Amino acid sequence: MATTRVAVKPMKVAQVPKPGADFEIVEREIPDPVAGQVRIKVQACGVCHSDTLTKEGAWPGIQYPRVPGHEVAGVIDEVGAGVTTWKKGQRVGVGWHGGHDGTCRECRRGDFRNCKNQKISGISYDGGYQQYMIAPIEALAAIPDTLSDVEAAPLLCAGITTYNALRHSGALPGDLVAVQGIGGLGHLGIQFAHKFGYNVVAIGRGGETAALAKKLGANTYIDSAATNAAEALQKLGGARVILATAPSSKAMSGLIDGLGPNGELMVVGADFEPIQVSPVQLIVGSRTIQGWAAGTPSDSEDTLRFSELTGVRAMIETFPLEKAAEAYARMLSGKAEFRVVLTM
Numbered sequence: 001m002a003t004t005r006v007a008v009k010p011m012k013v014a015q016v017p018k019p020g021a022d023f024e025i026v027e028r029e030i031p032d033p034v035a036g037q038v039r040i041k042v043q044a045c046g047v048c049h050s051d052t053l054t055k056e057g058a059w060p061g062i063q064y065p066r067v068p069g070h071e072v073a074g075v076i077d078e079v080g081a082g083v084t085t086w087k088k089g090q091r092v093g094v095g096w097h098g099g100h101d102g103t104c105r106e107c108r109r110g111d112f113r114n115c116k117n118q119k120i121s122g123i124s125y126d127g128g129y130q131q132y133m134i135a136p137i138e139a140l141a142a143i144p145d146t147l148s149d150v151e152a153a154p155l156l157c158a159g160i161t162t163y164n165a166l167r168h169s170g171a172l173p174g175d176l177v178a179v180q181g182i183g184g185l186g187h188l189g190i191q192f193a194h195k196f197g198y199n200v201v202a203i204g205r206g207g208e209t210a211a212l213a214k215k216l217g218a219n220t221y222i223d224s225a226a227t228n229a230a231e232a233l234q235k236l237g238g239a240r241v242i243l244a245t246a247p248s249s250k251a252m253s254g255l256i257d258g259l260g261p262n263g264e265l266m267v268v269g270a271d272f273e274p275i276q277v278s279p280v281q282l283i284v285g286s287r288t289i290q291g292w293a294a295g296t297p298s299d300s301e302d303t304l305r306f307s308e309l310t311g312v313r314a315m316i317e318t319f320p321l322e323k324a325a326e327a328y329a330r331m332l333s334g335k336a337e338f339r340v341v342l343t344m
């Protein structure tokens with residue numbers, strides 16, 4: 001079918017022109033969704049440490065220019081042909097899980113999180129650092145009315161990651177659960193762990209964050225710069241779970257001896273360096289190390305509803321889209337308290 005475009009409707013986009021290059025603010029034509037897709041008028045998008053994969057080209061197969069962003073909150077403003085389960089005007093989010101094929105062996109087992117052909121927003125296709133984005137319906141999570149876009153955005157990666165990792169960790173109410181790192185992930189991990197009814201230990205470096213950690217729900221604070229955190233955990237009886245959020249393999253390695261019997265190091269902080277552990281450390285006490293990546297949009301909805309119910313919220317610094325480079329630098333500096341969110 002021939003179409004005549006009378007007027008081009010531009011939108012602002014923060015794109016990475018090539019791996020390692022600086023962000024560019026450019027204008028593009030607002031794209032149209034096809035079958036199986038919706039167009040989202042983006043209202044807010046979190047800036048996540050994993051956006052470095054797009055910025056630096058550390059993920060294989062990214063096509064440039066690419067728009068990062070996998071903590072997207074907005075409103076559906078157009079639906080593609082045949083889309084009936086999502087409506088114009090509906091508030092939705094997109095997280096790390098940017099779509100699955102529904103046909104691979106993992107999908108046929110219902111394990112969409114581990115789809116062989118999983119798509120990732122901001123990596124496989126343009127993400128939320130822009131005024132409008134196209135998303136496949138498999139990637140959509142509904143946002144409850146009581147959460148604002150800025151509140152919802154960081155819950156769609158940092159939130160779901162810590163919430164989902166903890167709820168699948170096997171820890172039960174009353175168990176000793178440590179959260180290593182009080183940053184973008186950790187400050188949410190402490191809140192979820194507290195609301196799950198765990199005996200929460202926050203592990204940070206230095207004394208400055210102790211008061212904040214307790215305010216967020218930690219029962220105990222361990223300063224790993226001043227004490228041996230593994231020994232301190234053993235004095236408390238040994239951790240059932242340590243949620244390792246700071247991307248430091250060295251710090252994680254040092255905590256393994258703080259696990260109690262059947263204890264589990266749950267790894268969500270992404271470092272490329274190896275974790276060091278001896279077989280004996282794992283054999284004695286039947287300890288395990290497990291990694292965890294985010295979750296499906298259905299898990300995102302659980303995260304949002306739980307946060308709505310219990311008051312868990314990220315602490316947020318906002319930047320306008322035009323200042324994406326500044327926002328990204330702020331996230332990288334590690335000084336943001338604690339999640340950086342772009343507003344459109």
Ligand SMILES: [Zn+2]
Nearest residue numbers: 048050157158
């Ligand atoms: Zn992320």
Ligand SMILES: [Zn+2]
Nearest residue numbers: 101104107115
């Ligand atoms: Zn699949």
